[in-house]
Amino acid sequence: MSDEPVGIDELLERVRAGYERLGPREAWAAASEGALLVDIRYAELRERDGLIPGALVIERNELEWRLDPRGSHRVPEAVDHGLRVVVICNEGYASSLAAESLHRLGLYRATDLVGGFQAWRAAGLPVET
Template sequence: MSAAPQGIDALVDRLRTTYARVSPDEAYAASLEGALLVDIRYQALRERDGVIPGAVVVERNELEWRLDPLGSHRLPEATGHGLRVVMICNEGYASTLAAASLHALGLHRATDLTGGFQAWKSAGLPVTPAGTGAGP
């Protein structure tokens, strides 16, 4: 017998109970300690709002292939399953689903940024215009 269907809001709420999310300040501190910040926002949002210096940009549809440490298409930064990864979307919803997907690949230190890029920017943390060479 299969489980009763659940909506996306219930799924996101349930997934968020499986790991500790991070605030903008915690994400910033984690990046200074070697965590990989991964921006999954689409290009139009990055162009409109800017990018986080040092964050890698990975389109959501490529995420698992780029961050799987065992994958043939992984990023050089995908060094192992113990890697601390902070997923960043625009407002902190898609990043929850992305973090859960990384957990399924064995990246159990993956988390996401509460409030997403908008919370990072509102906190006054570093942002540079997209395409300036200062960011990805």
């Protein structure tokens, strides 16, 4: 492993090579099969654009604390490391880094939504205002 710095584009490429990302329809299907959709967008974006029905809102700065099955601040849904999690940000960039961070905690089924909330909405999937 090199100590050479990498740019964000290269980092994203490396991170995303480690797991399979989902498109909007795949994320919708995964949710219907029990996957936990987790919206990490900040409040202003949620207020502006709406929410995905049934998605758990956990802002990015709390994600690891809330989803770590061993953590003292976990949400009730964080039952074990086999939990299927689909992380959703606004456009699918921050969610990739968040999914990789969840992998480091042992949540090996964590993934993210390609294109984020904007892709979900563009696909005509349900959104609450």
